[in-house]
Amino acid sequence: MASTPHAGMRADHKAVADHDGFLRHARFRWIKVALVVCLIALIGYFAADVKPRPYGGSWYGYTLGTAGVLLIFWLALLGIRKRAMTAGRWSLKAWTSAHVYLGLALVVIATLHTGFQFGWNVHTLAYALMMLVIASGIYGAAVYAVLPSTLSSNREQLTLSQMVEGIRAIDRQLHEAAQPLTHSYTEVVLAASEESPFATSLWSRLSGKYPHCATARALTAFQNVASSPDTGPAFATVETLLIRRKAQLDRLRRQTRLKALLEIWLYLHIPGTIALIAALTAHIVSVFYYW
Amino acid sequence: MAELVRLAIVGSGPAGLSAAGRAAALGLSHVLLEKSDHLSDTISKYQKGKHVMATPSQLLLRSDQAFAVGKREDILQTWTDRTTALAVNVKYNAEVKSIRGTGPAIPGSIQKIVTRARDGSSTMTEVQRFAPPYAIELSSGETIMAESVILAIGTQGNPNLVRCPGSDLPHVTYQLDDPYAVLDEHIIVIGTGDAGIENARGLAEDPAQRNMVTVLNRAAKSTNVRESFATAKEPNALALVADHDAGKLTIRYETETKAVEPGWITLATRDGEEKIRCDRIIARIGSAPPRGFVEACGIEFSSSDRLAFPVLSPVFESSAPGIFVIGALAGYPLIKHCLNQGYDVVEFINGNTALKPADEPLLEAKFRDLPGKRSVDEWLEMLRSSIAILEAMSPLQMREFMLDSVVRSCSKGEVIFERYDSGSSLFAIAEGSVHVLTDPGDATKVVPIGKGSIFGEVGLISGRRRGATVVAAEDAICVEISRTAALKLQSQVPAARKAIELISIERQLLQIFSSGLTSADVAELVASARVENKVAGEVVLAEGEEGRDIYIVRRGSMIVERLIGGRPVFLSYLPAGSYVGEMALIDGGPRSATVRAAIKSEVVRLPGDAFARLLQRRPELLAKARSDMAARHDVNMFIESRKESFSSAVDMYSQTAQFLVDNGIGEATDVLLIDEKLCIGCDNCEKACADSHDGLSRLDREAGKSYAHLHVPTSCRHCEHPLCMSDCPPNAIKRGDDGEVFIDESCIGCGNCQRNCPYGVIRMDSEPPKKPSLLSWMLFGAGPGPGEAPKTWRKKNASGGEPPKKAIKCDMCSGIDGGPACVRACPTGAAIRVSPEAFMSVAHMESDN
Incomplete structure (x- = not known):
């Protein structure tokens, strides 16, 4: 029905090209690079004539070891890149993409570097720590790929503070509405409204199970006597409010659960990286010391 | 009969105070009338402790009153003390009800006042003007007689009153x-x-x-x-x-x-x-604007436009002889202007004709580097007489107009602006001529524009990027008129408005069809064209209806829809500068789709018959129109072909497009969107924003609406016609080279832009103290870390009290190499910046699927 004046302007290209996630960035550029790196390492492993058998101290072992340690330091730099808002044409998405795929390539490089020789020593400790960091990273990449859409649908356009404010608003109404009830009922209601949505164990937050939820208990108390004769209109109002509180609390808990699942691995990934760098330093120093 | 004073000054704001102070210093008999029981009511209603700025800084203060940057309370105290020291005769609780001349009727001086009722009807009353002295009637019933009156009542007006029995009670x-x-x-x-x-x-x-x-x-x-x-x-x-x-x-x-x-x-x-x-x-x-009262005093306004100001002589005298208008009511909202005018107007009334306005040095600086040694007055006269749209301006209007404009001397061949530059200013040629390069690939295809005419009007009207490059054809002198000055000009000088409208319609026609058409070809169309306003959602063309008229989107944007299987399906988004309706004209038959306004828009309606005659005369134009249409036939075919297999995808796409339009993307030029299928909620975008701009984030990721996992966060859309700009006293909000709308350092922190923004993206805050470096945070835990520092940390580390609050908003990271920090710092690629026409196209839907 119409013609537009600036068809094919620069923005056109931008919108379409940039709209890829970190895993698909630049048509899987970094997965391709990582595969090539792995392939070269494997070919080298079988082609290199190392006597008596492949091991870390051979010339090829040193090559792989140097590549591995440089890669580890570069991978660790993501933490700084993310926080240092310098000018320039860099994109954190590209960094993340490279971080994920090159980090996976490290499995191949480092394992070949060991020459499959393991033992109870600092060398194997460094290897184990590295694998732990990579495993937590795989979990991280997986939740980053899967969870965001659930996070988005669960919050239904509300911000976290709006969710908390919504529960507080119900609490104020509960206080008013529970005034005419008998003592035992006001107790339960009070306990429910004083329950903080955040004071909870890590396990509850991650699993989403709250066996001691005061709101759920209050609701059960009300629903079990719903047909008794001494229930007035106040009783029904409180019950409705409790149902609403429960629903909003559930949403808030789902939200904090998803957030926790998205973040928990970092508590392993980052201290693990620091421990890895320490063990790696010990590994390198000891190798050269006993040369 | 009451005692006769030389001067009555109405209103004790900065302008009135300064005028009264000058009158007292000169020993003129005077009275300062203030409706409340204290001085400067408007400023005393500013919030407690508000920091009041003194812009423009380069303008010298010329007043018996003192004024410098400071807290509201201190400034008011200084003024009150100074007013007492000068022995100004202030009359408090003196609300003026009417001002009428008591001398003989002035022959031929009749003011026509048009009042428009809500239903659109209007009535005209005629007021015969009488010569001074003036009788000023107060609401207390008292009358004051004055030879001259200075109106300095500002633009706040009076609050609308409750009308019911008992509404005059004190509570x-x-x-x-x-x-x-x-x-x-x-x-x-x-x-x-x-x-x-x-x-x-x-x-x-x-x-x-x-x-x-x-x-x-x-x-x-x-x-x-x-x-x-x-x-x-x-x-x-x-x-x-x-x-x-x-x-x-x-x-x-x-x-x-x-x-x-x-x-x-x-x-x-x-x-x-x-x-x-x-x-x-x-x-x-x-509140009711003071216009009704002012007009009843016999003071004429420049037009019926809501933004119009009273018509004034170079000495601030209105069309009622002996009544002078200064300050915000005269169009000068800044305190410093007001103070200066209070001084100047009393000097003028007292017979000091040699006084040069306080802005003289500013204007001198503007003209200093131009060829030809002319005085400021000569320059103003030369510009006024040689540029058609400025002809009807008074010398006072010219002065003010030039303060907001720039005069440029261009040598032959110099590029004035380039295609796709952003810019919303209007250019006028005072000397020489320019060439518009209509074909980016061929520098020989030019349209000349001569002396006295204007160019760049498309940017002004549509708010979009420049459509073509303009170069100086010979040595030329051009006036670059800022958007604010151009809007003011149009509201003050109706003839200028009409002239700009006609030229812009003609240029738009020539530019859109760009097949060697000349002004003569389109003269008939221009003459019969009508500009129509469309409110958001209003239908311009309805699918299935008969009609042959053609519409050009002049301002705003349109969306095109078709009914498929009983449901409207979004086909495309039309920014300003597009045209619609030619399909029915060329192919015959009813309208093939519905076109409605996405936001408040203006269209130019061209009669189909006149357009058909033009097509007959210029067959190459028909060929071009047909090739434009082919692309749209393809889109229609695509939608038709997908409607079975992809009906839910098409449906989804329509609804997403509607959601985006509802959230202001229709008037956006560049907007931040978040793909919530990728967003992990780390808020690194907000942190990056804060760390790139003085430690304050200009976006709120979590707030805002979402639809189908597409989230529009609270962040500037860089609107085509930014509402934030509409009422900025120091004109601190501008559009930059990359199309970004930004606030410069002359912001006075008044908060008007924050109130005017419909999307809530402007915040008022003061610059936080500097944080320790990132490394010292990582290694030693010094400071609050990346992102916006919490309030408590800012309070504890503020040295010498909090700096004044200013308005802050997204500037698209202009001047920062690499572009918007929010996008660069997103670890998963969820944050994207898009322009609406790129995002809302069928092609994009195809790439998504």
């Missing part, structure tokens, strides 16, 4: 200074605009104050607050409704006041009358 008030000082009262708030909501919420915020607050709303209750609170911003209305739901206050819908008596109010509700307790009424029902 019916129109403002609220401190909501936290009101305790234990039954309060009725009338008016559901932002001011009323703010007052009501403030009074009810702390339950310890034990206030019973009731808000009266004339509208009916609705789940859509945009209907039930039409004049308020949506977030404010939602917050009020939430307070009501939480039991903090009560909203009564479909309710009006019937009568007021001490301690009680009678309400008219849908179910009849009801009497409730009431200790205080706060009515916030808008």
Whole structure:
């Protein structure tokens, strides 16, 4: 029905090209690079004539070891890149993409570097720590790929503070509405409204199970006597409010659960990286010391 | 007969105070009339402790009053002290009801006042002007006689009053200074605009104050607050409704006041009358602009436009001889201008004709580097007489106009602006001529524009990027008129408005069809073209209807839809500069799709018959139109072909497009969107934003609407016609080279832009203290870390008190290599910046699937 004046302007290209996630960035550029790196390492492993058998101290072992340690330091730099808002044409998405795929390539490089020789020593400790960091990273990449859409649908356009404010608003109404009830009922209601949505164990937050939820208990108390004769209109109002509180609390808990699942691995990934760098330093120093 | 004074000054704001001070210093008999019981009522209503700026800084202060940057209280105190020291004769509680001349009737001096009623009808009254002296009637019944009157009443106007029995009782008030000082009262708030909501919420915020607050709303209750609170911003209305739901206050819908008596109010509700307790009424029902009063004094305005100012001589004299207008009412909202004009006008009245205005050095600086040695007055006269649209301007208007404009001397071949540059200024040629390069690939295809004419008007009207490169054809002198100055010019000089409109229609026609058409070819079309305003959602063309007219989108944007299987399917988005309707004209038959305005828009309607004749005369134009149409046939075919297999995808796409339009993307030029299929909620975008800009984030990721995992965060859309710009006293909001709308350092922190922005993306805050470096945070835990520092840290580390609050908003990271930090810092690729026409196209849907 119409013609537009600036068809094919620069923005056109931008919108379409940039709209890829970190895993698909630049048509899987970094997965391709990582595969090539792995392939070269494997070919080298079988082609290199190392006597008596492949091991870390051979010339090829040193090559792989140097590549591995440089890669580890570069991978660790993501933490700084993310926080240092310098000018320039860099994109954190590209960094993340490279971080994920090159980090996976490290499995191949480092394992070949060991020459499959393991033992109870600092060398194997460094290897184990590295694998732990990579495993937590795989979990991280997986939740980053899967969870965001659930996070988005669960919050239904509300911000976290709006969710908390919504529960507080119900609490104020509960206080008013529970005034005419008998003592035992006001107790339960009070306990429910004083329950903080955040004071909870890590396990509850991650699993989403709250066996001691005061709101759920209050609701059960009300629903079990719903047909008794001494229930007035106040009783029904409180019950409705409790149902609403429960629903909003559930949403808030789902939200904090998803957030926790998205973040928990970092508590392993980052201290693990620091421990890895320490063990790696010990590994390198000891190798050269006993040369 | 009362005593006759030489000068009566109405209004004791900065302008009035300065004028009265000068009159006192010169020993003229005078009286300063102030309607309240203190000086400078408007400024004394600024919030407590507000930092008042003194811009423009390069302008010298010339007044008997002192003024420098400082806190509201200090400035008011200085003025009060100074007024006492100068022995100014102030009359408080003196509200002026009317000003009439008492001398003989001035022959031929009749003012026509047109009043428009809400239903669109208008009535005209004629007022015969009488010569001075003037009788100034006060609402107390007293009359003051004065030879000359200086009107310095500002533009605030008077609040609209409650009209019902008892509305004159003292507890019916129109403002609220401190909501936290009101305790234990039954309060009725009338008016559901932002001011009323703010007052009501403030009074009810702390339950310890034990206030019973009731808000009266004339509208009916609705789940859509945009209907039930039409004049308020949506977030404010939602917050009020939430307070009501939480039991903090009560909203009564479909309710009006019937009568007021001490301690009680009678309400008219849908179910009849009801009497409730009431200790205080706060009515916030808008204010009437002072125009009616000013016109009744015999003062003529430049046009019927809402933005128009009174017509004034170079010495500020209005069309009523002996009545002078200064300050904001004369079009000068800044305090420094007001103070200077107060001084100047009294000097002029006292016969000092040699006084040069205080802005003389500023204008001298503007003309200094230009060829030809001319004085400021000669330059102004030369520009006025050689540029057609400036011809009707008075010397005073020219001075003010030039303060907002730039004169450029261009040598032959110099590029004035390039295609796709952003810019909303208008250019006028005072000397020489320019060439418009219509074909980017061929520098020989040019359209000449000669002396006295204008160019660049498309950027001004549509707010979009420049459509073509313009170079100087010979040595030329051009005036670059800022958007603000151009808008003012159009409202003050109706002839200029008409001229700009005609030229812009002609240029738009030539540019769109760009097949060697000349002005002569389109003359018939231009003459018969009509500019029509369309409100958001209004249908311009309806699918299946007969009609042959062609429409050009002049401002705003359109969306094109077709009914497929009973449901409207979004086909495309048309930015300003597009045309629609030629399919029915060329192919015959009814309209093939519906076109409606996405936002408030302006279209140029061209009669189909005249256009058909043009096509007949110029067959190459027909060929071009046909090739344009082919592309759209393809889109239609695509949608048709997908409607079976992809009907849900098409449906989804339509709804997403509608969601984006609803959220202001239709008027955006560049907007931040978040793909919530990728967003992990790390807020690194906000942190990056804060760390790239003085430590304050200009976006709120989590807030804002979402649809189908597409989230529009609270962040600037860089609108085509930014509402934030509309009322900025120092003109600090501008559009930059990359199309970004930004606020420069001359911001005075008044908060107008924050109130005017419909998307709530502007915040007022003061610059936080500097943080320790990233490394010292990582290694030693020094400072608050990346992102915006928490308030507590900022308070603790502020050296020498908090700096003044200023308006801050997204500037698209202009001047930062690499572009917007929010996008660069997103670890997963969820944050993207897009322009609407790129995002809302079928091609994009295809790439998504």
